[in-house]
Amino acid sequence: MILTVTLNPAVDHTLTVDDFPEADRVARANAARVDPGGKGINVSKYLAELETETVATGVVGDFLGRFVRDRLSAGEIEGDFVEIDGRTRLNTTILTDDAEFKINHDGPRVSADAIDELLETIERNAPDTVVVGGSLPPGLGPDAIDRIARASDWETVVDVGGSILEALEASYALCKPNREELATATGRPVNSLEDCYDAVETLRRMGYDRVIASLGADGAIMSTPEERIHAGALETEVVDTVGAGDSLLAGVLAALDGGATDREALRTGVAVASRVVSVPGTDIPPLDELAGTTDRVAVSASADRSR
Numbered sequence: 001m002i003l004t005v006t007l008n009p010a011v012d013h014t015l016t017v018d019d020f021p022e023a024d025r026v027a028r029a030n031a032a033r034v035d036p037g038g039k040g041i042n043v044s045k046y047l048a049e050l051e052t053e054t055v056a057t058g059v060v061g062d063f064l065g066r067f068v069r070d071r072l073s074a075g076e077i078e079g080d081f082v083e084i085d086g087r088t089r090l091n092t093t094i095l096t097d098d099a100e101f102k103i104n105h106d107g108p109r110v111s112a113d114a115i116d117e118l119l120e121t122i123e124r125n126a127p128d129t130v131v132v133g134g135s136l137p138p139g140l141g142p143d144a145i146d147r148i149a150r151a152s153d154w155e156t157v158v159d160v161g162g163s164i165l166e167a168l169e170a171s172y173a174l175c176k177p178n179r180e181e182l183a184t185a186t187g188r189p190v191n192s193l194e195d196c197y198d199a200v201e202t203l204r205r206m207g208y209d210r211v212i213a214s215l216g217a218d219g220a221i222m223s224t225p226e227e228r229i230h231a232g233a234l235e236t237e238v239v240d241t242v243g244a245g246d247s248l249l250a251g252v253l254a255a256l257d258g259g260a261t262d263r264e265a266l267r268t269g270v271a272v273a274s275r276v277v278s279v280p281g282t283d284i285p286p287l288d289e290l291a292g293t294t295d296r297v298a299v300s301a302s303a304d305r306s307r
């Protein structure tokens with residue numbers, strides 16, 4: 001079972017406008033949606049759609065926290081959250097025909113005591129894998145994630161910002177930075193695919209057994225103890241990339257959970273992400289009958305890291 005931890009959940013508010021707002025003028029949204037979000041919660045949403053056993057945990061508070069609980073429950077996604085005094089945040093994405101703009105709130109202050117309660121929650125659910133995803137709220141530092149990774153013998157996977165990746169000290173089974181997060185975590189250039197491979201090797205040496213770097217329209221690369229792999233992105237009509245990285249990670253984890261090889265898992269992740277970027281917000285597109293999509297993902301791999 002794959003349990004996700006979102007230390008800073010979000011309610012994702014997605015607005016579609018014809019023209020991006022101008023100062024001192026009212027912009028009209030012709031579409032709006034509200035989704036329970038935050039990286040770990042999104043991973044659980046996609047895992048559930050991929051019929052992989054999952055429990056979403058984290059800290060939630062006030063009416064937006066109740067919205068997260070209620071919408072996950074309505075979607076039959078098991079949740080086991082710690083209640084805090086603060087209010088779960090609202091993150092806003094504005095979509096125009098050719099661009100997206102995102103404003104993420106810092107979130108409520110969370111005390112280290114909440115981590116004690118969260119560790120009890122995680123232990124009670126007895127997961128095989130724990131995924132910690134997203135930003136840290138005010139009051140928590142990277143040591144909170146290290147505490148979770150060291151608390152028991154579950155495998156820990158992280159999808160967190162670059163500065164957090166750099167600061168973590170425990171050992172991790174896998175991390176999933178995007179291009180910007182990879183650059184921040186390693187201080188290395190990430191312009192070419194070779195640059196990204198070199199940066200990913202640097203990250204592996206920092207305590208991550210496997211590293212997946214998601215590269216937007218350039219697909220994703222994965223470095224394992226055995227090889228390095230590239231999976232090309234699929235040509236797709238992109239509506240909204242929010243949730244893209246979470247869905248890539250969910251596809252990889254679901255495939256690995258089903259016994260797939262690393263190469264097949266990366267292909268599955270890219271296939272899932274190609275469907276997710278085709279829908280607004282973190283709406284869940286149909287993720288069944290993936291085989292046809294996965295087969296279209298081009299993969300190359302090499303055991304030779306010198307090239």
Ligand SMILES: Nc1ncnc2c1ncn2[C@@H]1O[C@H](COP(=O)(O)OP(=O)(O)O)[C@@H](O)[C@H]1O
Pocket residue numbers: 177178179214215216217218219220232233234235236238241242243244245246248269270271273274277
């Ligand atoms: N423009 C795009 N065209 C096709 N696929 C995309 C595009 N942007 C993202 N994806 C898919 O989503 C995955 C994750 O996207 P990315 O933007 O790297 O993640 P994040 O949301 O973490 O920044 C990519 O590896 C790719 O498979």
Ligand SMILES: O=P(O)(O)OC[C@H]1O[C@](O)(COP(=O)(O)O)[C@@H](O)[C@@H]1O
Pocket residue numbers: 008010012036037038039042091104133134135136241242243244245246247282
């Ligand atoms: O686009 P990604 O990286 O897959 O993650 C999307 C999710 O991350 C968020 O942008 C939150 O990210 P942060 O926790 O880094 O602020 C949510 O609003 C959204 O649900």
